[in-house]
Amino acid sequence: MRSHTSRRFRLLLAAAAALCISAPLAVPALAQESASAPASTPSTASTSTEAQPSTATPSTSAPALSNGLPTEPAPPRTLRAYWHVWIAFTLAWLLLFGYVVSVGRRFGKVERELEAMGG
Amino acid sequence: MDTEPQSLRGTRTAAAVLALLAAAGVLAALYMVFFYAPTETSMGIVQRIFYVHVPSAWVAFMAFGIVALCSLGYLWLRDERLDAIAVSAAELGTVFTTIVLLTGPLWGRIAWGAWWVWEPRLTLTLLLWFIYVGYFMLRGAAESAERGKRFAAVLGIVGAVDIPLIHLSVQWFRSQHPKPVILRPEGPTADPEIVQTLLVSLLAFTLLFFALLLYRYGLERLRARVEAARLRAADARPAAPIEGAFR
Numbered sequence: 001m002r003s004h005t006s007r008r009f010r011l012l013l014a015a016a017a018a019l020c021i022s023a024p025l026a027v028p029a030l031a032q033e034s035a036s037a038p039a040s041t042p043s044t045a046s047t048s049t050e051a052q053p054s055t056a057t058p059s060t061s062a063p064a065l066s067n068g069l070p071t072e073p074a075p076p077r078t079l080r081a082y083w084h085v086w087i088a089f090t091l092a093w094l095l096l097f098g099y100v101v102s103v104g105r106r107f108g109k110v111e112r113e114l115e116a117m118g119g
Numbered sequence: 120m121d122t123e124p125q126s127l128r129g130t131r132t133a134a135a136v137l138a139l140l141a142a143a144g145v146l147a148a149l150y151m152v153f154f155y156a157p158t159e160t161s162m163g164i165v166q167r168i169f170y171v172h173v174p175s176a177w178v179a180f181m182a183f184g185i186v187a188l189c190s191l192g193y194l195w196l197r198d199e200r201l202d203a204i205a206v207s208a209a210e211l212g213t214v215f216t217t218i219v220l221l222t223g224p225l226w227g228r229i230a231w232g233a234w235w236v237w238e239p240r241l242t243l244t245l246l247l248w249f250i251y252v253g254y255f256m257l258r259g260a261a262e263s264a265e266r267g268k269r270f271a272a273v274l275g276i277v278g279a280v281d282i283p284l285i286h287l288s289v290q291w292f293r294s295q296h297p298k299p300v301i302l303r304p305e306g307p308t309a310d311p312e313i314v315q316t317l318l319v320s321l322l323a324f325t326l327l328f329f330a331l332l333l334y335r336y337g338l339e340r341l342r343a344r345v346e347a348a349r350l351r352a353a354d355a356r357p358a359a360p361i362e363g364a365f366r
Binding site for chain 2: 080081082084085087088089091092095096099100103106107110111113114117118
């Protein structure tokens with residue numbers, strides 16, 4: 001008898017994986033929106049200095065503003081970056097989903113073995 | 120009263136409850152990653168990889184910490200349940216380290232212009248992955264299961280030494296890897312929305328890890344039952360007469 005719990009568990013993970021993979025597709029439009037509005041707030045800018053690799057420009061202050069507009073050039077927003085985000089999330093969730101499927105298959109095999117032994 | 124199947128049922132129920140909580144957490148985290156957290160100013164959209172990369176690293180480190188503790192317990196008490204938890208956590212730790220090693224280069228290619236840099240944190244993380252792949256090879260290669268468990272337990276303890284090294288490597292060496300943004304003595308420096316999103320992602324991944332750990336632990340216990348049943352069957356079977364004996 002295949003366990004209901006493991007089947008339900010896999011179903012749940014499948015739904016989650018589908019959602020996780022499709023979610024980044026919504027990003028491009030969204031990112032454009034947020035990049036045009038609150039992204040240049042000083043608090044977010046301070047984050048950038050933290051998350052930057054140490055080889056990048058080591059400015060620790062917020063970008064200079066002229067008439068409310070940043071004077072520094074905007075970071076490159078290439079389509080390639082979107083692809084990388086999508087691939088990263090897809091890979092992560094596919095890997096986890098694959099792992100759950102693999103444990104489920106092993107569960108099924110052991111349960112069949114146990115059944116055959118009369119346990 | 121057969122307590123073993125009951126405890127297995129309990130493990131599965133706990134795994135299902137945790138899976139539900141994890142699913143809710145993952146949905147909340149995804150919403151925050153793509154609809155709540157602002158786009159980081161210097162790196163742009165690619166910074167969002169951070170929300171899957173950092174929680175995976177956290178969970179992987181926690182998994183290998185559990186491996187080390189349970190391995191220590193197994194070597195001391197020889198309790199099979201501790202070995203079952205250790206092997207389950209090691210498997211999950213390897214999966215999450217693989218996620219770290221896959222998502223990191225995807226970020227690095229955009230932020231650094233290179234898929235991989237042989238700098239301390241990256242190299243030590245790759246070493247950690249190899250140590251735990253070795254953990255499974257060692258378990259499988261030993262001539263008896265008991266010896267395999269013992270050898271793997273020792274490797275699990277030794278391998279955990281790599282975790283603080285990975286964490287501190289960005290402070291000790293000249294490292295290209297970004298410094299921590301949350302675990303700083305002076306407090307988190309990131310934008311509050313970014314910190315909140317990261318914390319929700321960390322919680323979701325932690326719940327997911329424990330759900331998967333219980334699920335995998337259930338498999339290990341079921342395997343132990345099959346092994347015990349097989350041994351009982353072998354003991355009950357009458358010994359085959361040896362040809363030529365007592366003639």
